[in-house]
Amino acid sequence: MSEVVSYRREGEIGVISVNYPPVNALGQGVREGLRSCLREGLADDQAKALVVIGEGRTFPAGADIREFGKPPAGPALPDVINEYESSEKLVIAAIHGTALGGGLEVALGCDYRVALDSAKVGLPEVKLGLLPGAGGTQRLPRLVGAKAALDMIVGGNPVKAKNALQMGIVDDVVSGDLLEGALTYARKLVADNAPLRRIRDLDVQTEEADLFANYEKSIARKQRGFKAPFHCIKAVQAAVELPFEEGMKRERELFGELLVSSESAAQRHVFFAEREVAKVPGLPKDTPKRDVNLAAVIGAGTMGGGIAMNFANAGIPVKILEVKEEALEKGIAIIRKNYENTAKKGRLTQEQVEQRMALIQPTLSYDDLSDVDVVIEAVFENMDVKEAVFKELDRVCKPGAILATNTSTLDVNRIASFTKRPQDVIGMHFFSPANVMKLLENVRGEKTADDVIATVMDLSRRIGKVGVLVGVCHGFVGNRMLHKRQAEAVQLVNEGANPAQVDKVLFDLGFPMGPFAMSDLAGMDVGYRIREELRKENPENAPARNWTDELVENGRMGQKTQAGVFDYKEGDRTPVPSAEVDKIIAKFREDNGIATREVTDQEILERCMYVMVNEGAKILEEGIAARPLDVDVIWIYGYGFPVYRGGVLFWADQVGLKTIHDKVSQFHQETGDDVWKPAPLLEKLAKEGKGFYS
Numbered sequence: 036m037s038e039v040v041s042y043r044r045e046g047e048i049g050v051i052s053v054n055y056p057p058v059n060a061l062g063q064g065v066r067e068g069l070r071s072c073l074r075e076g077l078a079d080d081q082a083k084a085l086v087v088i089g090e091g092r093t094f095p096a097g098a099d100i101r102e103f104g105k106p107p108a109g110p111a112l113p114d115v116i117n118e119y120e121s122s123e124k125l126v127i128a129a130i131h132g133t134a135l136g137g138g139l140e141v142a143l144g145c146d147y148r149v150a151l152d153s154a155k156v157g158l159p160e161v162k163l164g165l166l167p168g169a170g171g172t173q174r175l176p177r178l179v180g181a182k183a184a185l186d187m188i189v190g191g192n193p194v195k196a197k198n199a200l201q202m203g204i205v206d207d208v209v210s211g212d213l214l215e216g217a218l219t220y221a222r223k224l225v226a227d228n229a230p231l232r233r234i235r236d237l238d239v240q241t242e243e244a245d246l247f248a249n250y251e252k253s254i255a256r257k258q259r260g261f262k263a264p265f266h267c268i269k270a271v272q273a274a275v276e277l278p279f280e281e282g283m284k285r286e287r288e289l290f291g292e293l294l295v296s297s298e299s300a301a302q303r304h305v306f307f308a309e310r311e312v313a314k315v316p317g318l319p320k321d322t323p324k325r326d327v328n329l330a331a332v333i334g335a336g337t338m339g340g341g342i343a344m345n346f347a348n349a350g351i352p353v354k355i356l357e358v359k360e361e362a363l364e365k366g367i368a369i370i371r372k373n374y375e376n377t378a379k380k381g382r383l384t385q386e387q388v389e390q391r392m393a394l395i396q397p398t399l400s401y402d403d404l405s406d407v408d409v410v411i412e413a414v415f416e417n418m419d420v421k422e423a424v425f426k427e428l429d430r431v432c433k434p435g436a437i438l439a440t441n442t443s444t445l446d447v448n449r450i451a452s453f454t455k456r457p458q459d460v461i462g463m464h465f466f467s468p469a470n471v472m473k474l475l476e477n478v479r480g481e482k483t484a485d486d487v488i489a490t491v492m493d494l495s496r497r498i499g500k501v502g503v504l505v506g507v508c509h510g511f512v513g514n515r516m517l518h519k520r521q522a523e524a525v526q527l528v529n530e531g532a533n534p535a536q537v538d539k540v541l542f543d544l545g546f547p548m549g550p551f552a553m554s555d556l557a558g559m560d561v562g563y564r565i566r567e568e569l570r571k572e573n574p575e576n577a578p579a580r581n582w583t584d585e586l587v588e589n590g591r592m593g594q595k596t597q598a599g600v601f602d603y604k605e606g607d608r609t610p611v612p613s614a615e616v617d618k619i620i621a622k623f624r625e626d627n628g629i630a631t632r633e634v635t636d637q638e639i640l641e642r643c644m645y646v647m648v649n650e651g652a653k654i655l656e657e658g659i660a661a662r663p664l665d666v667d668v669i670w671i672y673g674y675g676f677p678v679y680r681g682g683v684l685f686w687a688d689q690v691g692l693k694t695i696h697d698k699v700s701q702f703h704q705e706t707g708d709d710v711w712k713p714a715p716l717l718e719k720l721a722k723e724g725k726g727f728y729s
């Protein structure tokens with residue numbers, strides 16, 4: 036008898052109850068228990084119908100992902116579900132929380148489904164690089180039609196109980212006590228002599244001709260590189276074209292292919308890594324947190340406005356400060372425009388727009404910030420400006436307020452030293468556009484207090500971000516690695532590659548865009564200004580002039596001037612190779628006596644990627660990132676590294692650290708450049724035949 040699933044009777048209804056915290060995942064014990072309790076219920080003469088329910092926070096939220104990759108242990112979920120569907124007694128699923136993946140598949144094996152009004156149901160396997168492998172691709176289309184099933188299975192997003200009722204996925208929605216509601220429903224079915232209702236016996240609705248081919252075309256661009264969405268389509272197609280049993284067989288084959296795919300391994304890695312980053316090594320789980328009910332942002336520019344929107348979206352009132360009235364009004368108008376655009380797309384109602392705008396309180400006076408719990412500075416990236424801001428914040432903010440800087444490159448310890456409370460100062464580095472990008476690099480200063488770190492990590496989640504804690508260094512984790520890649524990309528062009536070729540290699544690896552399209556998007560003048568600043572401050576160690584400096588000096592700033600490394604047509608973000616840029620590059624090479632050669636795609640890949648892996652290893656050694664998974668999550672959520680490759684360091688493990696180390700050493704010998712000096716950690720792991728994760 037399984038301990039995680041139990042059977043009892045409530046009057047004439049048998050109740051099968053799953054109790055396997057935290058999410059009642061369908062691990063081996065649960066599968067075993069579901070089967071034995073079903074058999075017990077069927078053998079119980081006094082039970083006229085059976086109800087399956089989850090204890091705690093949810094109906095089963097899917098198969099136990101931790102079991103994937105281990106040797107299979109019976110009973111298999113499809114077999115268990117088959118037994119439920121074949122039951123001679125009515126079985127009713129009682130759903131609360133999130134009935135996801137295998138959980139919903141269990142519910143689809145029941146005759147009827149009752150859901151709590153707050154419940155959600157879905158088949159999110161695609162997000163793990165999988166497909167519903169316990170009949171979901173065969174049963175859901177029979178219930179809701181092929182098109183609606185494709186939307187749910189390929190999209191992977193859950194639907195709310197009310198919508199599930201309209202779609203026919205659930206038969207009743209109740210509020211209050213779910214078990215009571217489900218028992219009442221079951222008793223009524225018994226009283227009405229309701230028939231068994233096996234989904235496998237239903238016909239599939241076939242809709243538009245060419246549905247599957249068209250569907251594949253419609254997702255091709257967005258799902259580039261992913262395998263699972265396309266397998267999902269094939270499985271649903273099998274539901275339409277094949278008898279149930281054969282469709283199940285086809286689903287099984289396709290599921291098996293995905294289960295052993297590198298894409299799914301990477302996506303599952305990301306699932307756990309994303310949750311793991313919230314657990315900071317050395318920071319006890321019960322570290323107290325400060326209350327955050329009122330926030331403030333300094334600066335109403337693009338960044339400040341975007342940051343403020345995150346708080347308003349999460350229902351947290353936020354003050355936004357500018358020194359000049361005109362800039363403040365402009366910033367607020369842009370925020371409103373952003374919300375209205377979202378409303379136009381149907382993703383917000385006008386009422387929600389007004390509610391969010393009402394949470395954003397503009398101010399011109401620092402004295403208005405005396406009551407805020409957290410303030411995030413998002414002003415110009417210049418130490419003198421930051422100093423003035425933090426001195427003001429130190430003067431006006433109440434004791435215990437968290438003072439955060441959104442700096443992307445400056446020294447957080449120095450910024451903290453401008454205040455008399457460095458323990459309350461932390462970096463919160465948002466990525467542009469701040470209201471969209473999910474990453475938040477939280478930068479711990481030397482003196483940042485533990486409760487400030489715990490509060491900011493928690494706040495990250497509250498405002499919908501994935502917060503990763505990092506240490507202080509130039510560029511922190513993400514930009515430090517990015518800058519190395521960018522320098523390499525520029526150098527590759529010096530040597531004979533052309534910008535479009537470099538971009539294509541990284542695009543083909545799965546990045547949403549290449550390094551040069553990215554710098555055009557961000558604005559080439561930003562990097563230029565930083566380089567010029569360094570050249571003034573420290574001419575000996577400053578970066579040498581390169582051809583991108585010439586572009587900026589020729590007015591080519593990127594997309595905003597419709598000319599950067601590439602040309603852009605008005606209203607079109609597609610990068611077009613530029614003859615003018617080719618000339619500037621050729622002249623730069625000539626002026627600097629650089630002889631060109633043919634640069635292969637393989638060399639571009641190795642130099643742009645291995646330089647980041649080497650830097651990532653240095654970042655780990657220095658403790659700037661605590662674990663490889665922190666680096667990987669940063670690259671996925673901050674820079675669009677393809678999820679199906681699991682992050683830069685996960686990818687490196689697949690390539691093999693010895694291969695990478697040997698190349699890094701070779702480049703070091705050839706160039707003498709310090710950037711290629713193999714990180715001792717990389718050297719050690721390569722020698723031991725290990726990876727970052729093994």
Ligand code: 3H9
Binds near residue numbers: 097113136137165310
């Ligand atoms: C599937 O079902 C395949 C079948 O079709 C075919 C089989 C043959 N397994 O996210 P949270 C852990 S594939 C194992 O922080 P929330 C999670 O790691 C599966 N563990 O909570 C975390 O652990 P820890 C399809 C799981 O409230 C803890 O639970 N299902 C699983 O923000 C709490 O999670 C899915 O893809 C699991 N299935 O969100 C659903 N799920 O505390 C995946 C969670 O040690 N899960 N954990 O860090 C989710 O989307 C969210 O976890 C959920 C709760 C919405 C349920």
